[in-house]
Amino acid sequence: MPECELLKKCAFFNDQLANMPGHAELFKDLYCRRDNKICARYMIAEKLGRESIPKDLFPNHVEMAKEIITYLSSKQKSH
Numbered sequence: 001m002p003e004c005e006l007l008k009k010c011a012f013f014n015d016q017l018a019n020m021p022g023h024a025e026l027f028k029d030l031y032c033r034r035d036n037k038i039c040a041r042y043m044i045a046e047k048l049g050r051e052s053i054p055k056d057l058f059p060n061h062v063e064m065a066k067e068i069i070t071y072l073s074s075k076q077k078s079h
Contacts, residue, residue: 004036006045011055031059040065048072 007013010032013024031039039059044052047069057064 004032007032027059044068
């Protein structure tokens with residue numbers, strides 16, 4: 001599988017884990033190089049756009065991502 005197209009500009013890896021390269025590489029290997037469809041950050045970007053991703057959202061926070069998608073989608077529909 002090709003590397004996730006969002007990786008190079010991903011605020012999580014460039015800001016939140018910049019000082020934790022070992023952890024960053026583990027997350028990148030699992031979520032960015034193997035299957036970005038299971039990444040919470042990618043899920044939000046795909047449905048709502050990158051601007052809707054909380055900067056501190058970890059790739060494994062899938063349930064939180066689903067809640068954010070549901071909440072923001074319902075807000076957008078009400079406008």
